[in-house]
Amino acid sequence: MSEHGKGLWLAVVAYVLWGGLPLFFKLLHAVPSLQILAHRVVWSLLLLLLAVVVLRRGKAIRAAARGQTLALLVVSAALIAINWLTYIWSVGNAHVIEASLGYFINPLVNVALGVALLGERVGRMQWVAIGVAALGVVVMAVAGGGSVWISLVLAFSFGVYGYVRKIAAIDPLGGLTVETLLLTAPALVVLGMAMGDGTAAFGDDRRLDLMLVAAGAITAAPLLLYAAAAKRLKYTTLGLLQYIAPTLQLIQAVLLFGEPLRWFHAVAFGLIWAGCALYALAGWRNAKAA
Secondary structure, three states: OOHHHHHHHHHHHHHHHHHOHHHHHHOOOOOOHHHHHHHHHHHHHHHHHHHHHHHOOHHHHHHHOOHHHHHHHHHHHHHHHHHHHHHHHHHHOOOHHHHHHHHHHHHHHHHHHHHHHOOOOOOHHHHHHHHHHHHHHHHHHHHOOOOHHHHHHHHHHHHHHHHHHHHOOOOHHHHHHHHHHHHHHHHHHHHHHHHHOOOOOOOOOHHHHHHHHHHHHHHHHHHHHHHHHHHHOOHHHHHHHOOHHHHHHHHHHHHOOOOOOOHHHHHHHHHHHHHHHHHHHHHHHHHHHO
16 A cells, blocks of 8 residues: 555544544543543553553654654643643533534635645645635635634644644654653643642543543554554645544534534535535546646
């Protein structure tokens, strides 16, 4: 399989995993969002360190995580923490539709970054596709009410995160490991404070404890897949594939969680998928011509 083909499969699997996250976080609704984030960081770190030891990547990661690369990883760590916390809070407070809107907007942010900062070229039909999808997002944002801040925070934090990780000179495993290390101290402070004031969720219920531990794998796996895909794909292509995750999230919000699907959701959904179809058609024509 070509590197492009590998990148496509890696991205699809990552987005499908992200698309199923609301199901997992709904089961943790009794746990404060900040504690869930802290557990995600701590248990992810243990899993990542195990992978680093098994693959003997420690020396290479230490060599890469210096200077400008380390500075970029500090930025990406802050961005992914903001993204995680906003998303966890939105699921726990019945704003899954707004969260899905954030990830509908995010591909447009990726396309803008790819064109403006990476010099990627977008054809005429692809611009039309992006315009149609953008119109869907505008409809949803204008008619969607006062919770659009959730969508905007999720879209821009993850869009810039992906760009930073793409230009950082470090492999996916190394980058995620360093990011998680940078977030571990604040996470331990959060968990320590929760234990001190008696609000800690961990330790009272074995089922809940296992789910908090599992949050580590659920956090690390799609991020590793996404980072690997970002190294192999054009950023614009990566952005359009991301509609997989918010579509799955929107379906769960309506069918499983009972959030109301209004007319503007249906209009936006149709426009966004029309844009994706046009973008895919343009890519197929380009490949056929080549």
